[in-house]
Amino acid sequence: MADTLVAHHPLEFVVSELSAASGSAVTLTPEPFLPQHIVRLPAGSATAAVAAQLQLPTAANTWSRTADGRAIWLGPDEWLLVGSESTDAAASAARERELLDLVQTVGGAVTDVSAQRLGIRLGGPKARTVLAKGCSIDLHPKHFGIGTAVQTVLGQAGVVLLALPPGADGHPEYLVLVRSSFAGYLATWLLDAALEFTSSSSAAR
Structure with a gap:
């Protein structure tokens, strides 16, 4: 009998860390596989x-x-x-x-190209600050408002960055689409960039 191939999300190894890092200041949420x-x-x-x-x-x-x-x-x-x-x-x-x-x-x-890119959603009042640490695009809402989508570099990884409508907390949300092979790297980069705002970091202080 032929073996059954099971798809594994490239970010499954870091999902718990992204969840633990998410709080009132910034949220980091991996998107599921999407067509x-x-x-x-x-x-x-x-x-x-x-x-x-x-x-x-x-x-x-x-x-x-x-x-x-x-x-x-x-x-x-x-x-x-x-x-x-x-x-x-x-x-x-x-x-x-x-x-x-x-x-x-x-x-x-x-x-x-369903297997080409994965999405990571950022939200919270400090989401723009986290992105600005590794992106040269002017992310101020005046220039990067809802409905904007650009191809740029974030933390040295090529991405497609979207400005989404505000989340339930009223703060802007962003969707980062990154090549699957760079998804793990970018997720750890985002964790590092968001460290000063994470609940675990605040608790340590």
Whole structure:
């Protein structure tokens, strides 16, 4: 009988540390595996109709909500679609076929990149301060408001950074999408960057 492959989250070794570090000042929460697809579309009026149907943002460095997640602008002809719920490989492949049937009508392309990136969500009043320790982007809400999405470097790791609506505590939240192979490194970097604000650090003082 063939062996059954079990998917393991690359951050499962550090989940307890991220949870322990989260408190009233900053929260660090790994996202589950989510379906992700790159969509490429050529320019043209027909393409605009397809883009509207997929709810793709047209402004540079932005993201928008879609029927089943988020669409992130990566370039003039490229978007990253991220689902809102974890799915298995079969469901992700079905979604890829569905997208492909639509975009091929205008000469577009779709690639399943679900295994490429993982998300880490940051929240709390000190989340922006933690990110600013390793990111050169001006994260002030005046320049990096809700709906903004940029490709940048955080702690020397390439990421896609999204400004999300405020959390339940009313403070801004951010989503960091990082390559799976760098996820463990970035998680430990964030733990170190947030150390001065964590509950365990406060208790030690």
